[in-house]
Amino acid sequence: MEETYNFLIEAEEVGARIDKYLTDSNDDWSRNQIQDWIKLGLVLVNGKPVKANYKLRLDDEIIVTEKPVEEIDLQAEDLGIEIYYEDKDVAIVYKPKGMVVHPAPGHPNGTLVNGLMYAIKDLSGINGEIRPGIVHRIDKDTSGLLMIAKNDIAHRGLVEQLVDKSVTRKYTALVHGIIPHEFGTIDAPIGRNVRDRQEMAIVDNGKQAVTHFNVIETFDKYTLVECVLETGRTHQIRVHMKHIGFPLVGDPKYGPKKTMDIGGQALHAGVLGFEHPVTGEYIERTAPLPEYFEEILTKLRK
Numbered sequence: 001m002e003e004t005y006n007f008l009i010e011a012e013e014v015g016a017r018i019d020k021y022l023t024d025s026n027d028d029w030s031r032n033q034i035q036d037w038i039k040l041g042l043v044l045v046n047g048k049p050v051k052a053n054y055k056l057r058l059d060d061e062i063i064v065t066e067k068p069v070e071e072i073d074l075q076a077e078d079l080g081i082e083i084y085y086e087d088k089d090v091a092i093v094y095k096p097k098g099m100v101v102h103p104a105p106g107h108p109n110g111t112l113v114n115g116l117m118y119a120i121k122d123l124s125g126i127n128g129e130i131r132p133g134i135v136h137r138i139d140k141d142t143s144g145l146l147m148i149a150k151n152d153i154a155h156r157g158l159v160e161q162l163v164d165k166s167v168t169r170k171y172t173a174l175v176h177g178i179i180p181h182e183f184g185t186i187d188a189p190i191g192r193n194v195r196d197r198q199e200m201a202i203v204d205n206g207k208q209a210v211t212h213f214n215v216i217e218t219f220d221k222y223t224l225v226e227c228v229l230e231t232g233r234t235h236q237i238r239v240h241m242k243h244i245g246f247p248l249v250g251d252p253k254y255g256p257k258k259t260m261d262i263g264g265q266a267l268h269a270g271v272l273g274f275e276h277p278v279t280g281e282y283i284e285r286t287a288p289l290p291e292y293f294e295e296i297l298t299k300l301r302k
Contacts (some may be wrong), residue, residue: 007022
């Protein structure tokens, strides 16, 4: 059953973003959840829908229609999901290369979510979406670690850390070309490619994106790098490394036409760290490079 909530804005609340204000007003609501409700027209200010960045004004009357959490009709599957850390609030799991994170048209089964539903019984069901417990994602052909929320409080805390850029996310990537310096920072905004909506690109009106990198090892025609994400835009490392002239090996979307045929980009999310949203303890886990990646490096060293 839907419930409605009413708010009247007073002087000390003037100027706040409506999505943040509502998130702070109810411990059971996440910011992503509020933003989804705003898009669906379930949040009205003075009887009219607004955008998530609407700034509150004195005496604004807000009505929120809480969307009930829907039952998620998904099949739990034993996919052998590796769990690197788990407690009653959060988990860190490993997604292998080639696995989609959550179900979508064309991928109803065999996803990380299907595997999580088998391996972890108490996931958060934020807004009834088909991605229980998922806080962030990595591309299908990127391997590595993901943090999982097991309740709404944990979900909100982890999302806030992503927004605050305090989550440690380190990736290992193999790129074309020899990078001539030991480290660097790429600060270039990312948005949809106007010529191809399926791709991301560096665009003036894109969202801020910052990637730090350092060289681990160089080969005859390739460089192994560690990339540290400050932000988490779609395809960020792939777009940024292409932008500076060193596209990822095997990347079918952003790489050169002549590249290694390895079934997708050579990219691995190997290190993930964050502050526990309930206890405050810092948790960090490291996943070794997958076998296919090690085999490539072995051949290059020879």
